[in-house]
Amino acid sequence: TRSIRPLVAGNWKMNGLKADLAIAAQAAKGYDTALKQAVDLAICPPATLLFAASAALIGARIATGGQDCSTQDSGAFTGETSAAMLADAGADFCIVGHSERRTLHGETNATVKAKAEAAQKALLVPIVCVGETRDEREAGKALAIVKKQLRGSVPDGSTGATLVVAYEPVWAIGTGLTPTAADVAEMHAAIRTELGRLLGKAEAAGVRLLYGGSVKPANAAELMNVAHVDGALVGGASLKAEDFLAIARAC
Ligand code: PEP
Numbered sequence: 125t126r127s128i129r130p131l132v133a134g135n136w137k138m139n140g141l142k143a144d145l146a147i148a149a150q151a152a153k154g155y156d157t158a159l160k161q162a163v164d165l166a167i168c169p170p171a172t173l174l175f176a177a178s179a180a181l182i183g184a185r186i187a188t189g190g191q192d193c194s195t196q197d198s199g200a201f202t203g204e205t206s207a208a209m210l211a212d213a214g215a216d217f218c219i220v221g222h223s224e225r226r227t228l229h230g231e232t233n234a235t236v237k238a239k240a241e242a243a244q245k246a247l248l249v250p251i252v253c254v255g256e257t258r259d260e261r262e263a264g265k266a267l268a269i270v271k272k273q274l275r276g277s278v279p280d281g282s283t284g285a286t287l288v289v290a291y292e293p294v295w296a297i298g299t300g301l302t303p304t305a306a307d308v309a310e311m312h313a314a315i316r317t318e319l320g321r322l323l324g325k326a327e328a329a330g331v332r333l334l335y336g337g338s339v340k341p342a343n344a345a346e347l348m349n350v351a352h353v354d355g356a357l358v359g360g361a362s363l364k365a366e367d368f369l370a371i372a373r374a375c
Contacts, residue, residue, distance in 0.1 A: 130348070130355035130375040131288060131332050133166040133251060134362025135191060135219060140169050148177050150365035152184035155372075160185060163355070163375045166217050167362070171205050178214025189217030189251065192225055195238035197245075207239075207246035218243040219357075221253045221277055223294045233276025241279045244286050251288040251334070251357065252277050254315075258295035266293070270311060271318045282323055284330020290357040291315060296337025298359060305350050308335055312352035341367050344374035 140147075148167055155165055166187040169177045178188045190210035198206055210218055220243060221236030231239075240250035254273040256266040270291065278287065291311055296302050303311070312333050319328035335347050336357030347353060348371075355375060361367040 128284070128330065128332055128354045129164055130162070131164040131166060131334060132356050132358060132368070132372045132375060133168060133189065133217065133219075133288075133290075133334065134368050135222070135336075135357060135359050136167070136169045136362060137191065137224070137359060138170060139363060140173050142173070142176070144169075144363075145173060145176055145180055147363060147365050148180055148186075151368055152181055152186055154365060154369040155184050155186055159369070159372055163372050165368075165372055168217065168219055171210070171213075174210060174215055175213040182214070187216040188214055189219060190215050190248070191219045191222065193218050193220065193239055193243055193246075193248070195235065195242050197242070207242045207248050210243075211246045211248050215248055217251055217288070218248045219251045219253060219290075221273075223253060223255055223292060223297060226253075227294070233273055236273075236277040237279060240277060240282075240287075244279055244282070249286060249288055250279075251290050253290045253292050253336070253357070255292040255294050255297075255337070261293065261295065266307075267311065267314050270315065274315065274318050275322065278319070278322055280322075282331070283327045284332070287323075288332045288334060289315060289319070290334040290336045292336035292357060298338070300338050302338050302343055302347065305346055308347060308350045308353060312350065316352050339371055341370035341374070344371040348375045 168189040194204035243250040332354040
């Protein structure tokens with residue numbers, strides 16, 4: 125039995141036009157009473173669909189989230205989206221520090237922390253992503269890297285109600301590769317311990333720790349049964365309502 129209510133969040137990345145709101149509608153339809161009792165769901169569509177997706181999902185009690193936010197409140201930052209704008213569009217969560225942002229947009233731990241703080245200020249719950257590269261894992265540095273990312277990226281004073289952490293090994297994202305259950309167990313236990321140092325043990329115990337990286341219906345049960353895994357952050361498989369719901373059922 126779990127002490128924390130699990131969360132399965134779908135990251136649509138830069139995929140989705142208006143017509144794809146049908147995927148969200150299908151997920152809403154499949155989020156039946158039994159699933160509602162067991163697991164929280166969130167869909168993070170591209171920002172252009174956030175308003176419509178939130179309106180379509182609120183009746184089914186499926187949350188929504190942004191995929192990134194600005195560190196700034198408002199002003200002359202062309203092309204940026206503030207956390208308050210995401211909240212105003214109906215979002216509950218905001219992914220920050222996804223490895224694609226860290227790698228393709230040069231986001232540092234300090235940037236990620238500023239974004240997580242901006243999200244919390246707008247009453248969004250940041251889903252702070254951490255994870256090592258393949259080289260870092262092969263060099264035996266995975267735990268050290270992730271702890272450093274946590275120390276640099278997690279806002280002070282976060283609680284189980286204001287923070288979600290997603291462990292996403294970079295080499296597992298979109299590759300079909302996943303770590304062993306033992307490696308996930310070791311990492312998630314280490315994350316819980318490090319959050320305990322940063323936030324206090326009682327607060328850390330309530331923070332949901334998601335695993336992300338090639339989660340599919342076929343491997344979800346094994347990954348979701350690992351100790352300290354409180355749900356999943358799902359990329360590719362979240363674009364199929366059936367697969368997304370199957371992963372939720374595995375919790
Ligand atoms: C992600 O990008 O957050 C992710 C986990 O992707 P995928 O499930 O496609 O590996």
